Amino acid sequence: MAYFKITPNKDGKLQARIQVSGKDINTGKNRLFVKTVKNVNNLTEAKFRKFVEKESIAFEEDVKQAYKDHTEVLRTKVLTFPELMQEWKASVKANYSINYYSRICDLEKSFMLFLEQRKLVNKPISEITVRDIQMYLNSFTGYGYAIPTAKIIKPLPEKVSFRELDRQKIITRCSSYRMNAQGCNILKETAIKICEYYNLNYNDYFEDVTQTKPYSYETIKGKRRMLRTLFNEAVRYEWITKNPVCATKIGAGNNNSCLIPVGEKEVFSIAEAKQFLQAINAIPDYDQNKRVCIKLALLCGLRSAEIYGLKWDDIDFENKVVKIRRNRLYDPSVGYYEKEPKTKTSKREVPMPADLINELQAYKNWFRLAIPDFDEHPEDFYIASNLRREPLYYQAVSKWLKKIENEMGFKNVSAHGLRHTYCSILLAQNVPIQTVSKYMGHSDSTITLQVYSHFIPDTQEKAVSAINSIID
Numbered sequence: 001m002a003y004f005k006i007t008p009n010k011d012g013k014l015q016a017r018i019q020v021s022g023k024d025i026n027t028g029k030n031r032l033f034v035k036t037v038k039n040v041n042n043l044t045e046a047k048f049r050k051f052v053e054k055e056s057i058a059f060e061e062d063v064k065q066a067y068k069d070h071t072e073v074l075r076t077k078v079l080t081f082p083e084l085m086q087e088w089k090a091s092v093k094a095n096y097s098i099n100y101y102s103r104i105c106d107l108e109k110s111f112m113l114f115l116e117q118r119k120l121v122n123k124p125i126s127e128i129t130v131r132d133i134q135m136y137l138n139s140f141t142g143y144g145y146a147i148p149t150a151k152i153i154k155p156l157p158e159k160v161s162f163r164e165l166d167r168q169k170i171i172t173r174c175s176s177y178r179m180n181a182q183g184c185n186i187l188k189e190t191a192i193k194i195c196e197y198y199n200l201n202y203n204d205y206f207e208d209v210t211q212t213k214p215y216s217y218e219t220i221k222g223k224r225r226m227l228r229t230l231f232n233e234a235v236r237y238e239w240i241t242k243n244p245v246c247a248t249k250i251g252a253g254n255n256n257s258c259l260i261p262v263g264e265k266e267v268f269s270i271a272e273a274k275q276f277l278q279a280i281n282a283i284p285d286y287d288q289n290k291r292v293c294i295k296l297a298l299l300c301g302l303r304s305a306e307i308y309g310l311k312w313d314d315i316d317f318e319n320k321v322v323k324i325r326r327n328r329l330y331d332p333s334v335g336y337y338e339k340e341p342k343t344k345t346s347k348r349e350v351p352m353p354a355d356l357i358n359e360l361q362a363y364k365n366w367f368r369l370a371i372p373d374f375d376e377h378p379e380d381f382y383i384a385s386n387l388r389r390e391p392l393y394y395q396a397v398s399k400w401l402k403k404i405e406n407e408m409g410f411k412n413v414s415a416h417g418l419r420h421t422y423c424s425i426l427l428a429q430n431v432p433i434q435t436v437s438k439y440m441g442h443s444d445s446t447i448t449l450q451v452y453s454h455f456i457p458d459t460q461e462k463a464v465s466a467i468n469s470i471i472d
Contacts, residue, residue: 002018002019002020002056002057002059002060003018003019003020003056004016004017004018004019004037004052004053004056005017006045006048006049006052009038013038013039013042014039014043014045014048015036015037015038015039016036016037016048016052016055017034017035017036017037017238018034018035018036018037018052018055018056018059019032019033019034020032020033020034020035020056020059020060020063021033022060022063022064022066022067023067025066025067033059033063034238035055035059036238037051037052037055079124079125079234079239080121080122080123080124080125081111081112081115081120081121081125081128082112082121084125084230084233084234085108085112085230087233088104088230088233089101089104089105089108092104097329097339098329098331098333098334098337098339099329099331102331102333103222103226104226107223107226107227110223111136111227114135114136114139115128115132118132120132124239125231125234125239125240126234126239126240128244129244130244130245130247130248132244133227133244133245133248134248134249137220137223137224137248137250140215140219140220140223141215141220141250147187147210147211147213148187148188148189148208148210149185149186149187149188149208149209149210149211150185150186150187150188150190150191150192150202150206150207150208150209151184151185151206151207151208151209152184152185152186152205152206153205153206153207154204154205156194156200156205157198157200159198160194160198160200165194165197168197169335170190170193170194170197171186171190171194172393185209185211188206188208191205191206217250220250221250224245224248224250227245228243228245228246231243231244231245260451261450261451261452261453261454262420262424262451262452262455265411266413266414266417266420267413267417267420267421267424268410268411268413268417268418268421270425270428272410272411273298273421273425275410276298276410277295277298277355279404279408279410280294280295280298280404283404285362286387288359288362288363288366289363289366289384289385289386289387290400290404291359292359292360292363292383292384293307293383293384293392293396293397293400294397294400294401294404294418295355295356295359296310296322296356296383297397297415297418297419297422298418298421298422299352299353299355299356299422300322300350300351300352300356300422300439301350301418301419301422301423301439301440302322302324302350302419303327303342303416303419303441304394304397304398304415304416305327305328305329305342306324306326306327306341306346307383307384307397308327308328308329308382308384308391308392308394308397309325309326309327309328309338309382310322310324310382310383310384311378311379311380311381311382311383312364312367312374312378312379312381312383313378313379314383315360315383316349317357317360317361319349320351320352320357321349321350321351321352322349322350322352323348323349324341324346324347324348324349324350324441325341325347326338326339326340326341327339327340327341327342328382328384328391328394329394330394336391336394341441342441343441343442343443344443345438345441345442345443346441347441348438348439348441350439351439360383363383367381367385367389370389371389384396384397397415398414398415401413401414401415401418419440420452422440423436423440423448423452423455424452424455426439427452427455427456428455428456428457430457433445433448433449433456436448436452
């Protein structure tokens with residue numbers, strides 16, 4: 001007999017949960033079949049109840065007929081992990097970034113292999129337990145993953161053109177420079193593609209080597225987050241009542257937070273930043289594109305992808321602000337692409353100091369020298385460009401920065417570390433936390449506090465003084 005219960009959902013709309021007792025087609029044992037009916041036509045409660053009564057009778061007949069015909073009840077079938085993953089991947093591909101979709105594909109491969117080993121790959125997703133997922137996550141702890149690598153044992157023939165390989169998207173132009181050196185290691189997959197393109201014998205020029213790279217704590221947390229999102233879909237479909245991923249843990253203690261405070265070694269102090277800026281200003285004019293990109297990170301706190309995505313119409317000289325509208329990213333599967341900034345609040349306007357404004361005006365004239373109609377289409381040109389006014393390679397700024405720091409004797413602060421430096425300097429100068437959070441593009445000022453609070457000057461004396469003012 002069918003049983004149903006009508007309740008309002010979180011939006012206040014009526015929905016019904018129907019339960020029917022029937023026999024499992026595989027075991028012959030009694031089990032409950034469940035179906036959810038939503039009030040999509042906004043019927044009154046009385047009319048919706050009559051509609052649910054008819055659906056309950058029809059559903060009960062479907063369950064009986066399914067057992068008689070020995071077929072699945074499609075409307076109540078709990079999908080397997082591969083089936084649910086295919087549905088979810090389609091949604092991710094349509095609504096999320098290419099990089100996130102690529103990580104989902106990597107997760108699918110590794111988790112599918114794990115399920116095959118435990119003979120769960122063809123089982124309903126409801127049979128995957130907390131322990132199964134915990135064991136999967138534990139398999140990454142303390143171990144690394146092997147990277148199939150090829151070592152160059154003799155110079156490649158002259159017919160191998162790195163420019164051509166770049167055009168064919170086999171290897172980037174910047175990555176190819178180190179391949180002139182014997183003993184260099186590259187990905188085996190890339191080496192095979194080079195040999196196939198130029199009809200070379202792989203064993204004549206390369207030999208196999210294996211490199212192992214450990215999984216970082218953040219990588220494992222990322223896999224857990226993606227699995228949690230996937231199993232939330234199963235909860236939403238009411239195939240499971242609880243998400244098993246939520247009960248898993250990574251590491252010991254309560255360390256499951258991605259907001260890690262920035263260390264002082266990762267940033268320049270105010271004195272170091274002054275010295276570093278002086279060194280950057282000493283870079284010759286023929287490398288002014290390097291000066292501009294590094295200053296955008298240090299003086300405006302921009303992320304690398306935001307710098308690569310800046311175009312000339314994003315610079316507002318009149319209001320003295322730089323407008324952050326897009327990121328420019330790279331993924332091996334598709335190459336370079338643009339996307340919306342990291343969060344809604346990452347779309348922002350950041351004020352430019354006079355030094356940077358003067359730098360950008362001179363840099364703009366440098367563009368005009370090579371492009372006569374530049375002022376007619378400034379939106380067509382990226383600010384982060386090479387000497388040919390072409391968009392930069394996605395790791396160019398990081399490599400420039402590391403080389404400059406090593407040559408000039410500065411500590412190694414990354415490109416993202418310059419963004420941290422910008423934030424720490426603002427806080428050290430008592431700029432209000434809400435203002436700093438706005439310019440950093442953080443979704444909430446609490447994020448700024450959690451990551452950078454130790455850079456805020458000690459205000460204990462000011463607090464005591466304020467209270468003393470009311471004491472006689």
